[in-house]
Amino acid sequence: MxxxxxxxxxxxxxxxxxxxxxxxxxxxxxxxxxxxxxxxxxxxxxxxxxxxxxxxxxxxxxxxxxxxxxxxxxxxxxxxxxxxxxxxxxxxxxxxxxxxxxxxxxxxxxxxxFNGDIPNELETLLLSETLVVHIIFILLSYASFTLAFVFSAMYVLQHQLLKRKLWGKRLIRMENLPKMEKLAGTTTVIGVPLLFAGLVFGFLWAGRWYDALPWQDAKVIGSIILLSFYSTYIYLLAVHHWRGYRMALLNVACFVVLLINYFISSDLSQFHIWYL
The missing domain is CATH 1.20.120 (Four Helix Bundle (Hemerythrin (Met), subunit A))
Structure with missing residues (x-):
């Protein structure tokens, strides 16, 4: 096999x-x-x-x-x-x-x-339904945020093409700006509760196996910051009715934070060793 x-x-x-x-x-x-x-x-x-x-x-x-x-x-x-x-x-x-x-x-x-199996001594710790749900929710939220990022990046690209009057087939094949803006907002709104639920399940799992929650862990801090960034995006979108180019740029910035959290904070983490 x-x-x-x-x-x-x-x-x-x-x-x-x-x-x-x-x-x-x-x-x-x-x-x-x-x-x-x-x-x-x-x-x-x-x-x-x-x-x-x-x-x-x-x-x-x-x-x-x-x-x-x-x-x-x-x-x-x-x-x-x-x-x-x-x-x-x-x-x-x-x-x-x-x-x-x-x-x-x-x-x-x-x-x-690392593409092998988890160590035998960690099986009891890691083979938990709560942990699996935590990881799946986090990864699905990342997928939703990635989709939002692509919509926002396309918005920025099309905005620049229109601003410079660079007409062509590539511009025609893209969706219109209002539609991309709406889809970026929708996919972000979907991703935030998924991320929040993933964090909750992660805390539930950690609370079961450890005496104290790992609040000072780089991955935990990064995930909370990421949730704050995307929550701010939704707040500005829903309450202050921010729209257009600056919101697309903000969504792109949020995705940069996601990448930092996914790749860099994982290396700095002392708690997230065998899972993401």
């Missing part, structure tokens, strides 16, 4: 890279045949990712989200799933392209993470 897992993983990365390349060609030249090829390659990638996750469940008899490698893989799988849904129902090709650039980078980075 280990050999099969390795083959599926390598095949997934290769096909994913080809799919992103095809989407790039379509984005550059508007080639519908290449676009269809990219979609079907992405569908195969999703199937192989799903098979990989199922294989991990069979091999280790647990949810495949515990280790940093699995967390990053599940994050990438979530983005591919969202991409296929968006592509099937809404035909937002530019969004799918940018979203899967991020997904492919996550897949690539996952190859540098």
């Amino acid at each position: 280990v050999a099969a897992e390795g083959i599926i993983y390598i095949l997934t990365i290769v096909l994913y890279g080809l799919s992103v390349l095809c989407y790039f060609v379509d984005f550059s030249q508007t080639n519908r045949k290449v676009n269809r090829l990219a979609f079907w390659l992405l569908s195969i990638v999703w199937a192989s990712q799903t098979a990989f996750l199922v294989l991990r469940i069979i091999m280790y008899d647990r949810a495949p989200v515990i280790t940093p490698f699995e967390g990053m893989y599940f994050y990438a799988w979530s983005l591919v799933t969202i991409s296929l849904i968006v592509n099937w129902f809404f035909r937002m090709d530019v969004l799918v392209f940018f979203l899967n650039v991020i997904g492919f980078l996550l897949m690539t980075f996952s190859s540098f993470s």
Whole structure:
């Protein structure tokens, strides 16, 4: 099974890279045949990712989200799933392209993470339903925030193209500014309660196994700051009715905080060792 897992993983990365390349060609030249090829390659990638996750469940008899490698893989799988849904129902090709650039980078980075099973001495601690729910909620919130970031980045890009009067096919293929602004807000609103619920379940799990909650841990502090940033975004959106370019930039800034929390604070954390 280990050999099969390795083959599926390598095949997934290769096909994913080809799919992103095809989407790039379509984005550059508007080639519908290449676009269809990219979609079907992405569908195969999703199937192989799903098979990989199922294989991990069979091999280790647990949810495949515990280790940093699995967390990053599940994050990438979530983005591919969202991409296929968006592509099937809404035909937002530019969004799918940018979203899967991020997904492919996550897949690539996952190859540098520990990809084995958790140590035997940590099984009792880590194989907890509460912990699994905590991780899944956190990763789903990250996927939602990533989608919001792409909408906001597209808003910023289109705003700059319009400002400089750079008309062309790329501009035509993007959604209109009000729609991207609304979708960025909606996906952010979805992500915040997911992140909050994930933090609550994390505290519940930590309270069960430890005498004190790890308030001073870098990952915990980073997650609370991240929640504060996105909550501020929603507050400005709903209460002060901020709109337009500055809100798109704020959403992009929030995503930068997310990346810092995901990658940098994890290395500084003394508490989050085997999971994200």
